[in-house]
Amino acid sequence: MFECEPEITAHREVAPGTYLMTLREASIAKQARPGQFVMLRAFSGMDPLLRRPFSICGRIGEDAFGVLYRVVGRGTAVLAKQRTGDRIQVLGPLGNGFQTGPASGSFILAGGGVGVAPLFFLAQTLLGQGDRTPAFLAGFSGKQEVLSPGDVLQLDLEAEIATEDGTLGHAGPVTDLLEPHLAVCAEQGNKTTVCACGPPAMLERVAALARAAGASCQVSLESAMACGLGACLGCTVHAAPQEGIPYLRVCREGPVFPAEAVDWSRAGAGWS
Numbered sequence: 001m002f003e004c005e006p007e008i009t010a011h012r013e014v015a016p017g018t019y020l021m022t023l024r025e026a027s028i029a030k031q032a033r034p035g036q037f038v039m040l041r042a043f044s045g046m047d048p049l050l051r052r053p054f055s056i057c058g059r060i061g062e063d064a065f066g067v068l069y070r071v072v073g074r075g076t077a078v079l080a081k082q083r084t085g086d087r088i089q090v091l092g093p094l095g096n097g098f099q100t101g102p103a104s105g106s107f108i109l110a111g112g113g114v115g116v117a118p119l120f121f122l123a124q125t126l127l128g129q130g131d132r133t134p135a136f137l138a139g140f141s142g143k144q145e146v147l148s149p150g151d152v153l154q155l156d157l158e159a160e161i162a163t164e165d166g167t168l169g170h171a172g173p174v175t176d177l178l179e180p181h182l183a184v185c186a187e188q189g190n191k192t193t194v195c196a197c198g199p200p201a202m203l204e205r206v207a208a209l210a211r212a213a214g215a216s217c218q219v220s221l222e223s224a225m226a227c228g229l230g231a232c233l234g235c236t237v238h239a240a241p242q243e244g245i246p247y248l249r250v251c252r253e254g255p256v257f258p259a260e261a262v263d264w265s266r267a268g269a270g271w272s
């Protein structure tokens with residue numbers, strides 16, 4: 001983990017209210033694993049006081065990494081005002097990322113909204129391992145919101161898109177796209193891993209579909225965070241009974257968890 005003040009080398013709006021920030025910091029770019037996150041703070045004043053957590057969305061060139069973020073409040077609004085050449089405070093890489101294991105089986109990546117961010121990094125990593133091209137499924141509210149791995153990170157990977165308003169791709173939730181993929185994998189007896197990031201209701205549905213199809217499933221969770229280091233317990237989610245502990249810290253044990261580690265019946269509590 002590093003605490004540093006890297007330079008912003010590129011910063012652009014990739015969809016309305018969604019930005020890709022590139023930060024030059026070789027130590028983080030080299031050490032980071034898909035699913036890990038950084039805590040960012042855009043300036044040294046007191047408002048906003050806390051750093052904000054963001055997934056690393058990929059390596060960019062030799063010595064930089066990207067953060068893909070949506071403006072939702074004060075911290076992200078301040079972030080959006082930063083210009084190329086400015087420096088910001090960064091802590092990371094933090095947390096536990098996706099387990100990609102030995103080179104066998106197929107991967108299905110399913111993202112909702114800006115939840116595609118850690119999956120872009122995962123796709124980039126799998127593509128870099130030769131024949132591990134994943135299926136990439138991404139759901140958005142409408143065409144304007146769409147973020148694709150090709151457009152954002154120049155990855156050579158076609159995404160299957162779903163939009164809730166039907167303006168692009170399949171009309172409906174991204175989980176509609178997942179079902180046929182799982183059916184094919186089950187039919188072929190493939191060892192399949194589903195990796196997902198998005199709103200809690202989407203993740204719960206993804207976990208249920210994967211379980212029903214006999215696929216393993218990893219989910220990347222979000223929660224409001226204060227320290228990002230496991231100390232404040234501000235980011236907990238309820239653990240499933242078999243975990244033997246009541247709570248899981250999203251920043252420390254996560255943000256990526258095996259789907260079965262989470263108590264989905266109480267998944268809303270403690271989430272932002």
Ligand SMILES: Cc1cc2nc3c(=O)[nH]c(=O)nc-3n(C[C@H](O)[C@H](O)[C@H](O)COP(=O)(O)OP(=O)(O)OC[C@H]3O[C@@H](n4cnc5c(N)ncnc54)[C@H](O)[C@@H]3O)c2cc1C
Nearest residue numbers: 052053054055069070072073074075076117222223255272
């Ligand atoms: C591990 C992790 C990885 C994350 N990765 C990303 C990422 O790659 N890209 C990204 O855009 N965001 C990501 N987030 C969410 C991001 O941290 C929040 O959107 C951010 O902290 C909001 O800060 P703010 O000051 O702008 O909003 P605040 O002023 O803190 O909140 C403003 C409003 O936004 C709501 N809000 C806060 N967090 C979220 C959220 N996660 N989703 C929807 N509404 C929210 C609040 O409830 C409030 O109503 C991640 C969160 C975690 C825990």
Ligand code: FES
Nearest residue numbers: 228230232233251
């Ligand atoms: S944010 Fe402090 S324990 Fe997770």
